[in-house]
Amino acid sequence: MDKIIRTRFAPSPTGYMHIGNLRTALYSYFYAKGRGGQFILRIEDTDQNREVEGSSQLIIDTLHETGLIYDEGPDIGGPYAPYVQSQRKTGYLEYAKQLVAQGDAYYCFCDKERLESLTDENGARKYDKHCLSLSLEEVQRRLANGESYVIRQNIPDTHEANTYHDMVFGDITVDSCEMEDQILIKSDGMPTYNFANVIDDHLMNINCVMRGAEYLSSTPKYNLLYDAFKWERPVYIHLPSIMRDATHKLSKRNGAAGYGDLKAKGFLREAILNYIVLLGWSPKNDVEKMSFDEMLHAFNLEGISKSNAIFDEVKLRWLNGLYIKELPFEEFVEYATPWLDKSCCRGRFDYAYLCKLIQGRIDTLEDIIELVSFVDKFGDYDLELYTNKKQKTSPEVAKEILPKVLDFLTAQTDWSEQQLHDSVLAFVQQLGVKNGIVLWPLRVALSGLMSTPGGATELLYLFGKEESLRRIRYSIDLLNK
RNA sequence: GCCUCCAUAGUCUAGCGGUUAGGACGCUGCCCUCUCACGGCAGAAUCAGGGGUUCGAGUCCCCUUGGAGGUGCCA
Secondary structure, eight states: OOOOOEEEEOOOOSSSOBHHHHHHHHHHHHHHHTTTOEEEEOBOOOOTTTOOTTHHHHHHHHHHHTTOOOSBBTTTBOTTOOOBGGGOHHHHHHHHHHHHHHTSEEEEOOOHHHHHHTOOTTSOOOOOOGGGGOOHHHHHHHHHTTOOOEEEEOOOOSOOEEEEEETTTEEEEEEGGGSOOOEEEOTTSOBOHHHHHHHHHHHTTOOEEEEEGGGTTTHHHHHHHHHHHTOOOOEEEEEOOEESSSSSBOOTTSSOOBHHHHHHTTOOHHHHHHHHHHSSBOOSSSOOOOOHHHHHHHOOSTTBOSSOEEOOHHHHHHHHHHHHHHSOHHHHHHHHHHHHHHSTTTTOSOHHHHHHHHGGGOSSTTHHHHHGGGGGOOSSOOGGGGOBTTTTBOHHHHHHHHHHHHHHHHHOOOOOHHHHHHHHHHHHHHHTSOHHHHHHHHHHHHHOSSOOSSOHHHHHHHHHHHHHHHHHHHHHHHHHO
16 A cells, blocks of 8 residues: 655745745645645754744744645644754754764864865865764764854765665766765754755655755765665655746745746736646646646646746736736725725726726736826827728817717716617717727727727726816817827 | 756647657748738757666656745735
């Protein structure tokens, strides 16, 4: 019987939820949950200097918001609690000591200066196993002296091929000589990521490790650790990076690299998740728009790409636009309201009607602000706007038509949307001209713009009778100047 | 420098020895239309280069080139 899959998402609390990390979490969640497995959250905060206040909560909140519900984690506990590495401190040193006793690790007292002297002309440095030769007595003596120390992994310096199988990249082989005797326990007593990671994954029964490809070449070192403890190695799934462009990783410094940044720019949760699941994975059936559930069931390892993917906000916008258009109207109004409050329409006009006009015309919620700004752009405008070849209109035509329209509208009592539409069209028919002859000049007269979200009759309704008539009169004056 | 990995249009990708190299974003054109947008249709655009292997290579191998990652008391 296959054992159940246990994956973990193990971010370090560095301040924000990077899109790449979110994708790793998504894949891990889908992989486990799509196969009846478990998904665990563990905070890797062994570097106390880099920890950013509040990050852990941000991670937890984002996971909740995106529906990546973990079975065990810092806030909900679980059978292997605690799920914050800094709180698990006690065990690591003991495990390291076990390795020392076995000869798989050793105490090192080298200071920074000596370490730096080992740096070669390329800036690379490989520890020379200097302290490996220290006698047991000397180590005891220096330890008793309270000298500062670290514990290093003892990796054979003979040429040995270390091979493991990665589910995405296939077999990876690294020569022992290429691996440095990495530090397991830092001088502050904390384990390094490299060590804590292995210990905790084993202790927490993690049998499937999904993470960024930056660990591809250091994984053999972790495997040596698993072997030294005689623990079973997990299944490895390394993921390619998400890039800003061909040569730069997506990062905080260059634009919207965080989930929160994207939300702030008016992207919807569903669209963000849908887009990033496709960045590096393909269902291979040409389907792109998928619900969370569909992604969960479709996700598989075969579809994971080996090469880095460039984050394309333009395509995200397209997908986001799709999601916005499909939003039930009431829901869209809810999403749009805060943005309308931030726009020049704040507190003016019928929000629901505005929403009706804009829902199909935006890709992000942020677009609302610009799209809706047309209401305030009315003023002196270029009369050439009345010239439209296709509609066969010109300033002259407008000058002739507009007063008639004004009279007609002034007499119009029913200002409901439907009535407005019907009676304006009936009026046009009565004049015996084509729709464009009236509608184009009217729309320009109402907006002073080349294009608007909504046509003439829609603008009439949006602005209301008083404002509409005011604008038309203004435009007639402008034409007569 | 050394090590590991990657390489199909501008971008995300399908392809797993025989295809008119498929889809999507973006772009261009047309249609629809009270403008814009939506929608519909059509189009331009890709196997990094060079060697092999094979009857046959985008697919397998090697080299070159380009790129990413690693080479931390960061994760």
